[in-house]
Amino acid sequence: MRIRKFAFVLAAGVLGLAPAKAQEQVEVLHWWTAGGEAAALSVLKDNLAKQGVTWKDMPVAGGSGVQAMTALRARVTAGTPPTAAQLLGFNLRDWGSQGFAANLDDVAKANDWEKLVPEPLKAFSKDAGHWVAVPVNIHSTNWLWINKAALDKSGLQPPKTLDEFIAMLDAFKGQGITALAHGGSPWQDTTLWEAVVLSIGGMDFYRKAVLQLDPAALKSDTMRKAFDTMTKLRGYFDKGFSGRDWNLSTAMVIKGEAGAQEMGDWAKGEFIGAKKTPDQDFVCIRFPGTQGNVLFNADQFMMFKLGAKDIPAQHKMAAAVLDTSFQVAFNKVKGSAPARLGVSDAEFDACGKKGIKDVAEAIAAGTMVGSLAHGYAQPDSIKNAFFDVVTQHLNGQLTTDQALTRLPAAIAAAK
Numbered sequence: 001m002r003i004r005k006f007a008f009v010l011a012a013g014v015l016g017l018a019p020a021k022a023q024e025q026v027e028v029l030h031w032w033t034a035g036g037e038a039a040a041l042s043v044l045k046d047n048l049a050k051q052g053v054t055w056k057d058m059p060v061a062g063g064s065g066v067q068a069m070t071a072l073r074a075r076v077t078a079g080t081p082p083t084a085a086q087l088l089g090f091n092l093r094d095w096g097s098q099g100f101a102a103n104l105d106d107v108a109k110a111n112d113w114e115k116l117v118p119e120p121l122k123a124f125s126k127d128a129g130h131w132v133a134v135p136v137n138i139h140s141t142n143w144l145w146i147n148k149a150a151l152d153k154s155g156l157q158p159p160k161t162l163d164e165f166i167a168m169l170d171a172f173k174g175q176g177i178t179a180l181a182h183g184g185s186p187w188q189d190t191t192l193w194e195a196v197v198l199s200i201g202g203m204d205f206y207r208k209a210v211l212q213l214d215p216a217a218l219k220s221d222t223m224r225k226a227f228d229t230m231t232k233l234r235g236y237f238d239k240g241f242s243g244r245d246w247n248l249s250t251a252m253v254i255k256g257e258a259g260a261q262e263m264g265d266w267a268k269g270e271f272i273g274a275k276k277t278p279d280q281d282f283v284c285i286r287f288p289g290t291q292g293n294v295l296f297n298a299d300q301f302m303m304f305k306l307g308a309k310d311i312p313a314q315h316k317m318a319a320a321v322l323d324t325s326f327q328v329a330f331n332k333v334k335g336s337a338p339a340r341l342g343v344s345d346a347e348f349d350a351c352g353k354k355g356i357k358d359v360a361e362a363i364a365a366g367t368m369v370g371s372l373a374h375g376y377a378q379p380d381s382i383k384n385a386f387f388d389v390v391t392q393h394l395n396g397q398l399t400t401d402q403a404l405t406r407l408p409a410a411i412a413a414a415k
């Protein structure tokens with residue numbers, strides 16, 4: 001078989017049958033390796049294949065891209081950046097300001113991005129007034145995913161407040177299942193923490209503490225309540241939570257081994273992949289007490305500066321990503337809302353419709369702000385200072401008193 005293929009290639013070469021033009025190709029670094037994520041990514045691969053662009057995959061497993069960022073740094077440092085890389089928030093700014101990003105102004109102009117991309121995303125897609133990245137989606141982190149059968153068994157309604165949430169977790173505990181599925185890692189701990197902070201303090205407090213880093217807010221009674229709530233929630237985890245991947249926790253909810261999970265809306269991709277239906281098999285709601293507010297993280301592809309031969313494929317990929325039909329096909333699988341305004345929600349399921357509505361309302365009301373855990377609130381140095389304190393506290397290495405002293409100090413040192 002192999003010999004025959006070799007003979008054909010040789011004959012084709014001799015007879016001049018080899019394609020005259022090198023195949024257009026994109027090499028894409030990303031961390032979409034969970035089932036739902038990979039399914040969404042194939043929508044992009046297929047779209048580009050139809051345009052004659054081949055896909056060289058560079059997947060780096062690890063939720064929220066922690067490991068992917070290390071891999072990207074290594075590639076850029078070695079002088080061999082990929083064609084495009086999945087990036088979030090302040091990481092886009094880092095690479096953009098260091099001069100590694102290709103300029104996408106022409107594609108942006110031809111496709112009206114200025115008008116179509118919402119301001120909170122655009123603030124990260126551009127560097128010094130030039131487009132350097134194309135947003136794929138609008139995810140948000142303040143969601144709760146509930147197993148419908150467990151909820152029905154409890155006789156309770158989906159919780160609207162933290163107290164109702166705790167009552168539901170108690171009911172799940174009573175059913176003998178893990179009440180709250182959680183994967184212990186700094187980004188997952190902080191994804192839960194930021195929802196708790198928003199629920200307890202509201203949007204003004206989130207802004208003060210997380211976006212403005214106000215020292216008084218960081219050690220306030222409201223923050224104390226948030227840390228104490230984290231300790232309480234830890235009592236609803238199972239013993240094996242430490243180090244578990246987010247999608248394995250989602251699988252526990254899907255199978256009914258756990259009652260609920262707090263996680264960004266990429267979790268929906270796992271439910272859909274397991275052929276589960278919203279409101280029938282699972283329930284998606286805003287994390288109790290955070291209704292009306294959206295903590296967003298938008299995946300964006302930054303194109304890296306390469307040779308002239310790579311530009312056509314980069315431009316094709318960039319244009320494809322914000323194309324309306326792609327936005328629908330991709331985001332309904334990924335769990336996110338489209339990254340361009342005004343896309344119809346007709347093809348989205350109940351959770352997708354809710355996400356799209358929440359995002360539109362929050363943008364209009366000015367209550368869509370960046371997620372800390374996913375890089376849209378603070379640069380890495382400060383984000384990591386939060387991560388350390390939140391995780392050490394959740395793991396019992398810091399008391400709440402210590403966390404309240406340590407947090408402002410760690411942030412001041414990281415500034």
Ligand code: BGC
Pocket residue numbers: 031037062063064065088139266297298299374
């Ligand atoms: C990304 C999502 C991804 C999730 C889990 C988030 O930071 O924005 O696209 O599905 O991490 O890996």
